[in-house]
Amino acid sequence: MIRFLFEIQNVSENERSEFILELEKSDYRKKVYDNTLLVIDRLDEESKASIVGKLFCKLIEGKIDRNEYFRLVNLVEKVFIGDLEVIKYKAESYREIERPMEIFRELDNEFFKETMANFGIYKRYYKNKSKYRNSDSETIIKTDYALTTFGKLLVNNGF
DSSP states (O other), X not given: OHHHHHHHTTSOHHHHHHHHHXXXXXXXHHHHHHHHXXXXXXXXXXXXXXXXXXXXXXXXXXSSOHHHHHHHHHHHHHXXXXXXXXXXXXXXXXXXXOOOHHHHHHHTOHHHHHHHHHTTSEEEEEEEEEEEETTEEEEEEEEEEEEOHHHHHXXXXXX
């Protein structure tokens, strides 16, 4: 809970007050409060509470809507923290940062990619490639992966 609250302090008091007033007028008040507390209580890693806190900040700021917030929070709760860290490092790959070697190995791991595709973070792309040997041809199907819109939403708002 402390890591969640630590993230919330990054939102201005004015934005928090406006959010609370708006939420009090809506039918979503109980759902937002109760579900957020339930999820935080069920989290298996403290660092996930920071991600949920950052997502809550984006909800307060209006950068994500309630449905996106609940989908992303549900995802953070279910995905293995190591995989979330790999996604974070992959998103930061354009920057010059130190990355442990296991992160690089994980990025090429087919199990990781398939798991992220099953959670809707990555999308599978199938490419047919033909190999020709003498008169025989052989078709090879290669699978590539890319962040989905949902995956980009997590990367841009949760890390």
